[in-house]
Amino acid sequence: MSGGEAIAMATLTLRVGVVAIALAFLPALGLGLWLARREFRGKALVEAVIALPMLLPPVAVGLGLLLLFGRRGPFFPLLHALGVELPFTWWAAALAAALVGFPFLARACEQAFADVEPRFEQLARSLGYTRASTFFRVTLPLARRGVLYGTVLAFTRGLGEFGATAVVAGIQPGRTETLALGIWSRIQLGDDSGALALCAASFALALAATTLAEGWLRRAPRAGVKARS
Amino acid sequence: MSQTELVLRGTARGFQLDVDAAWSERVAVLFGPSGAGKTTLLEAIVGLRREMRGRVRFAGEWLEDSERGLFVPVEARGLGWVPQDPTLLPHLSVSGNLRFGQRRAGAKGAALLDRAIEVLELGELLGRRVEELSGGERRRVALARALASGPRAVLLDEPLAALDLALRTRVLPFLLRVRDELGLPMLYITHDPNEAMLIGDVAVVLAAGRVIALGPPREVLWSQAVLPFAQALGVENVLEARGVGGALVETLRGLRLVVPADLPAGGRLRLGLRAEEILLAAEPLGRISARNVLAVTVTSCEVRAGQALVHLDTGAEPLVARVTGAAAEALALERGAKLYAVIKAQSLRPL
Numbered sequence: 001m002s003g004g005e006a007i008a009m010a011t012l013t014l015r016v017g018v019v020a021i022a023l024a025f026l027p028a029l030g031l032g033l034w035l036a037r038r039e040f041r042g043k044a045l046v047e048a049v050i051a052l053p054m055l056l057p058p059v060a061v062g063l064g065l066l067l068l069f070g071r072r073g074p075f076f077p078l079l080h081a082l083g084v085e086l087p088f089t090w091w092a093a094a095l096a097a098a099l100v101g102f103p104f105l106a107r108a109c110e111q112a113f114a115d116v117e118p119r120f121e122q123l124a125r126s127l128g129y130t131r132a133s134t135f136f137r138v139t140l141p142l143a144r145r146g147v148l149y150g151t152v153l154a155f156t157r158g159l160g161e162f163g164a165t166a167v168v169a170g171i172q173p174g175r176t177e178t179l180a181l182g183i184w185s186r187i188q189l190g191d192d193s194g195a196l197a198l199c200a201a202s203f204a205l206a207l208a209a210t211t212l213a214e215g216w217l218r219r220a221p222r223a224g225v226k227a228r229s
Numbered sequence: 230m231s232q233t234e235l236v237l238r239g240t241a242r243g244f245q246l247d248v249d250a251a252w253s254e255r256v257a258v259l260f261g262p263s264g265a266g267k268t269t270l271l272e273a274i275v276g277l278r279r280e281m282r283g284r285v286r287f288a289g290e291w292l293e294d295s296e297r298g299l300f301v302p303v304e305a306r307g308l309g310w311v312p313q314d315p316t317l318l319p320h321l322s323v324s325g326n327l328r329f330g331q332r333r334a335g336a337k338g339a340a341l342l343d344r345a346i347e348v349l350e351l352g353e354l355l356g357r358r359v360e361e362l363s364g365g366e367r368r369r370v371a372l373a374r375a376l377a378s379g380p381r382a383v384l385l386d387e388p389l390a391a392l393d394l395a396l397r398t399r400v401l402p403f404l405l406r407v408r409d410e411l412g413l414p415m416l417y418i419t420h421d422p423n424e425a426m427l428i429g430d431v432a433v434v435l436a437a438g439r440v441i442a443l444g445p446p447r448e449v450l451w452s453q454a455v456l457p458f459a460q461a462l463g464v465e466n467v468l469e470a471r472g473v474g475g476a477l478v479e480t481l482r483g484l485r486l487v488v489p490a491d492l493p494a495g496g497r498l499r500l501g502l503r504a505e506e507i508l509l510a511a512e513p514l515g516r517i518s519a520r521n522v523l524a525v526t527v528t529s530c531e532v533r534a535g536q537a538l539v540h541l542d543t544g545a546e547p548l549v550a551r552v553t554g555a556a557a558e559a560l561a562l563e564r565g566a567k568l569y570a571v572i573k574a575q576s577l578r579p580l
Contacts, residue, residue, distance in 0.1 A: 119316050125303040126275050126310040127378045128333030137329070141320045 005173075006182075010201045013159055013178040016090060017205075020097035020158040021151060024105055028154075029147065032109025033139075037118075047107075054103035062096055062167025069095075069168075088170045093178060096164035101154030108153060112146020113139065145217055152213040156206050179205070232289045232414070233257070237273055239281035244269040246281065250433050250440045256408055256415045258429030258446060260422070266438040267418045268313065271386055274416070275310045276303035288382035288414035307333075309380030309413075313387045315371035317359045324355040326374050334379030345373035348406050365396040369403055376407065382414035383407070389424060404428070422450050423501045426467040466502040466548050468577075471495055476520075476574065484545035487520035489574045500577045507550035508571035509539065511560050521572040530562040537562060541570055 035047065053061050069075050069086045079086055086092050116139055124134040140147070162180040169176040171185055179202045186195035231251035238247050244266040259267050273281045276292065279300065285293040287308070292301045317326050327346070331338035346352055349369045354362065362370065368388055375383060388404060389397045401424075408415060408428065417428050425432050425446050432446040442449040447467075470478040472492030478500070479485050488500065514522065525541040525548070537557035541548045548570065552562075560568070 119312065119314070120318060122275075122277055122303070123310070123312065123316045124318075124329075126277075126306070126308060127330050127374070128304050128307070130304055138318060142318075 006197060006201055008174065009177060009179050009182045009198065010205065012090060012176075013180075013202075014205065016094045016097055016161075016165075016178055017155050017158045019091075019094040020101055021105075021155050023094065023098040024102045024154060025151065028102055028105035028150070029109050031106050032111075032147075032150075033113050033135075035106075035110045036113035050106050051103050053099050058096075058100055058161065058163030058165075059167055061099055062164030065092070065096060065099065065164065065168040087168060088172065088176065090169065090176050093161070093165045093169040093176050096168050097158030097161040100161055100164055101158045104157055105150040105154040108146050108150020109143070112143035112150070115146065116142045148213055148217060152210055155209055159202065159205055159209070231286070233416075234284060234286040235270070235274070237270065237281045237283040237285065239278075239283075241269050241273070241278045241280050244438060246270060246273070246438045248283075248435070248438070248440055250443055252431045252433070252443060254430035255412075256417065256428060256430045258425040258432050259416060259418045259435060260425040260429075260432050260446075260450070261420060261435035263420055265420075265435040267420075267435055268386055270435065271310075271384055271416065271418055275308060275384060276301065276306050287416075290381065307379075307381040309375030309378055309383040311368070311371045311375050311383070311385050311388060313390060313418075315367040317362075317367055317370055317374075319359055321359070322355075323351070323357045323359060323362070323370055326359065326370060327351075327355070327377055330374035330377040332378070334377060337379055338377060341379050342373070342377040344411075345376040348376075348410060349373045349403050363396075364392055365400045368392070368400055372403070372407065376411065380413065382416070385415065385417045387418050387420070389419070389421070401427075423467055425450065427499060466504065466507075468500045468502065468546060469497070470500055471497050480546045482546045484523075484543055486572070486577060487574045488577050488579075498579050500579060502548070502572065502577055504538065504549050504551035506572070506576040507541075507548060509550055509552060509556070509560060509562070510569040510571055513569055514571065517571065518573070519571045520574040521570075521577075523570045523572070525568050525570045527562055527564055527566040527568060529564055530557055532557055541568070543570070 031050065035043065066087060067073055069079065069092070071087075084091075086095070120138050120142065121134050124138045125131070129137060159178075160180050161178070162184065165176070165178060166181060166184070171177055171181045173185075177185070179198050183195050183198045183202070186192070186198060232253040234251040236249050240246070246266050246269055248270060259270065261267055269278060272278050274285055274287050274292070282295045283293070284295070285291070291299060292306055293299055317323075318329060321329060327342055331342045334341050346355070349372060351369060351373055354366055354370065359367075359370075372385070372388065385404070389400060392400060405428075407413075417424075419425050419428070429446045431444065432442070432449050433440055434442040434449055468480045468484070468486075470480045470486070472494050473479045473485070474494045476488050476491050477485060478488055478492065478498070486500075492498065508519070523543050525543050528540045528542050528547070530540070531538045532554045535554045537552050537554050539550045539552060539557065539562055541550060550570065552560075560566070562568075
């Protein structure tokens with residue numbers, strides 16, 4: 001295995017991870033806020049459904065994606081009409097990574113928003129801030145620790161995604177072969193040193209992501225700090 | 230039409246409220262024992278209690294009318310609300326919090342903020358972090374933040390509660406300056422009768438979710454309706470006075486009293502006198518350490534739960550004293566009884 005191949009794999013992995021977070025972030029944020037602020041019947045069921053991709057074998061998640069977006073899937077005609085070919089592209093790998101990372105992100109957001117005292121939001125609104133600007137100026141800054149933590153968790157989970165990705169994107173060198181898939185194929189080929197080199201690259205990526213986030217968390221205030229009188 | 234009109238019914242946060250009140254005075258105190266529903270009523274005016282039904286008109290503007298389907302959202306009410314817990318935003322500095330308030334005021338904001346910083350003497354605190362502030366400082370910052378937003382009116386929820394005596398005396402003058410210098414309509418919650426009499430042009434007395442009295446603080450705090458709650462409210466005497474030389478003061482209604490220390494002549498002050506610190510004697514006492522002995526006539530005596538509230542006519546300032554029911558019986562305290570009221574100079578505390 002050449003160094004160029006390894007770098008290409010690392011770049012693809014990073015791209016898949018970033019696009020996965022980009023896909024999952026807003027839905028997870030919105031869902032987390034909704035769950036943190038609303039009480040309703042069946043909330044436990046909604047939370048269980050969100051947790052599913054985290055609890056199911058990733059291979060099953062991949063199969064589910066394939067059934068939805070593959071040639072016989074209900075979304076195929078629509079995507080085809082738009083000229084989008086999803087299965088067995090790196091987009092499919094990103095979608096798989098987004099899906100398995102989603103529960104981590106959504107639950108972390110829910111917890112982070114639940115920890116923000118509603119009184120801070122009420123106060124902001126009494127000072128003339130609309131719901132939306134209150135969210136961006138008060139709720140999100142106070143919850144950012146938890147949101148960032150969830151993002152890192154989902155991102156690193158996406159970097160290491162294997163089962164779902166292998167099913168829905170396949171292991172195509174240069175196209176969909178992320179680091180995790182690369183390690184698997186090196187082992188299959190008996191290229192142990194190649195596999196270890198890719199492991200090291202994976203390790204470096206994950207470490208960089210968590211270190212970056214830790215540095216940021218250090219500066220962010222703890223969420224839900226109550227104003228003492 | 231009254232500037233403020235509150236007709237609200239409903240249950241919020243476990244409090245059942247059934248309120249009907251109207252007034253036009255600029256500075257109102259919402260007064261009552263803890264658990265009376267004062268904060269819930271204030272939050273309804275702020276717009277946080279949508280579950281309440283009725284009408285709210287505050288400081289000249291309609292905010293709610295469930296019959297007409299009117300409910301002005303919180304952010305459009307233009308009020309300066311200072312909750313009991315100052316609720317300073319922990320992710321912003323002191324000046325960050327103040328600028329957060331300033332935004333609504335637009336172009337006028339900078340001038341308003343400067344004025345609030347000056348009146349509340351916050352100049353030295355601006356660069357601080359919120360968690361470095363003392364309790365009294367937090368309250369002043371929260372108040373300044375509300376004032377910087379250019380509110381139509383100010384709503385203060387027990388701004389002095391949970392502060393020790395030393396801090397209260399430091400924060401109170403700021404509240405009086407805000408009241409007197411900014412000229413804004415104000416609704417001020419307190420369960421302290423001294424504060425109520427000191428701050429308010431009108432007192433709205435709330436007990437068990439209902440308005441039981443409304444009027445000038447000095448009158449309603451001792452009205453028949455309030456008497457059943459007098460003990461919970463700790464009814465006391467507040468006297469406005471000025472120095473007339475030495476340790477002698479004269480109240481605005483002409484009662485002369487000796488206070489613990491010499492005062493400059495003409496100097497204005499407010500004195501607090503707890504009802505239970507007035508001693509009542511049937512006969513004149515001889516030589517006595519108490520500096521004030523007044524000949525008084527009982528105007529009424531209400532005995533409740535073993536305690537008697539005795540209203541006294543001093544010929545000048547009315548006073549209220551609290552004695553045990555047994556003492557009231559022994560002294561035959563009834564309307565018209567002639568007595569001597571004995572007040573130690575030390576019991577007259579400057580507010």
